Amino acid sequence: MRNIWLSVFAGAMIAASSFTAQAADSVTVRLKWFNQAQFAGFYVAKEKGLYQAAGLDVAVQPGGPDFPSIQMVAGGNEQFGVTSADQILIARGKGVPVVALAVIYRKSPFVLFSLKGSGIDTPAKFVGKKIGLKVGGNEELVYRALLKKTGVSSKSLTEIPVKFDMTPLLTKQLDVWPGYLNNEVIAAREKGFDVDIISPADYGLDFYADTLFTTEAMVRDHPDEVQRFVTATLKGWADAVAHPEEAAKLTVKQDSKLSYPHELTMMKDSIPLLKPDAQPIGSMQLANWTSLQNLLIQGNFLKGPLDLNKAFTTKFLAP
Structure with missing residues (x-):
């Protein structure tokens, strides 16, 4: 009889083990860029077990030029991604069925900046100057909209294509640099340049800037999985905002090249961009998507209006 009970117990343990192994749904989120505090909420959700508690086994993968998130997710091998809101609309304009789930950075960190003492502190003072231009992305979109809004002709200045190395600005080969409040501005100051x-x-x-997205197929076929991922992710972001020091420490764990002081500054400087008002992180409004779409059409990034109700959904956000 004892052997029978041992066999039953062993069988039950094996069954329980198999259930546990199958309980967590494996998904991947592809970030917009390389690992840094810009994505701290995802690291917090993973490292503090928020994804695990939601029954998810999440791989957080860095993005960058070689791993564009929209292509990686639209290809079907990855389930979630982070990109700028304008890229979601541009992709849909090309027939790519991606859907925005939550806006992480409701206030854009994108700015243009010059070295202190240059006297260039308004777009009107771009005239006759050498302006760094990141071609083809949302940086160019906003830059051109800024020129139009302020009545500055691109013919009155010199546009020079740049990538990510700020040396041309710091050595005064360029007068104005396109960058981000929570990254390049911090890096310039760390190097001693105001x-x-x-x-x-x-x-x-x-x-809207960084936005969490998935595909129409995921929303249609796996809504429970999407719900659990969105909820756990936004909890991670809320935790990161409440505890920036811990969030920066968890960020540094993702890459040995990262510096805690830099990531802490990035995290703290990101909070006003993540929480520009009383609305919870993730919130998004049709009016804001409409304004962005209009800008894209004016800039010839979109041929015409889209059905925005298919471009984003708020049904996975807390009421």
Whole structure:
């Protein structure tokens, strides 16, 4: 009889073990860029067990030029991604069935900046200067909208294509650099260079930035999985905002090249962008998507209006 009970117990343990192994749904989220505190909420959700508690086994993968999140997710091998809101609309304009689930950065960190003492602190002072231009992305979109809004002709200045190395600005080969408040501005100051910031938001050009997205197929076929992922992710972001020091420590764990002081500054400087008002992180409104779409059409990034009710959904956000 004892052997029978041992066999039954062993069988039950094996069955329980198999259930546990199958209980967690494996998903991947592809970030917009390389690992850094810009994505701290995802690291917090993973490292503090929020995804695990939601029955998810989440791989958080860095993005970058070689791993564009929209292509990686649209290809079907990855389930979630992070990209700028404008890229979601541009992709849908090309027939790519991606859907925004939550806006992480409701205030864009994108700015243009010059070295302190140059006297370049408004778009009007771009005239006759050499302006760094990141071609083809949302940086160019907002930059061109800023010129149009302020009546500055691109013919009155010199545009020079740049990538990510700020040396041309710091060595005064360029006069103005396109970058981010929570990254390049911090890096310039860390190198001992103070800067003047020209913020498009000050001219009425403030659009959604980093946005969590998936595919129409995921929303249709796996809504429970999407719900659990969105909820756990936003809890991670809320925790990161409440505890920036811990969030920066968890960020540094993702890559040995990261510096805690830099990531902590990035995290703290990101909080006003993540929480520009009383609305919870993730919130999004049709009016903001409409404004962004209009800008894309004016800039010839979109041929015409889209059905925005298919481009984003709020049904996975807390009421």
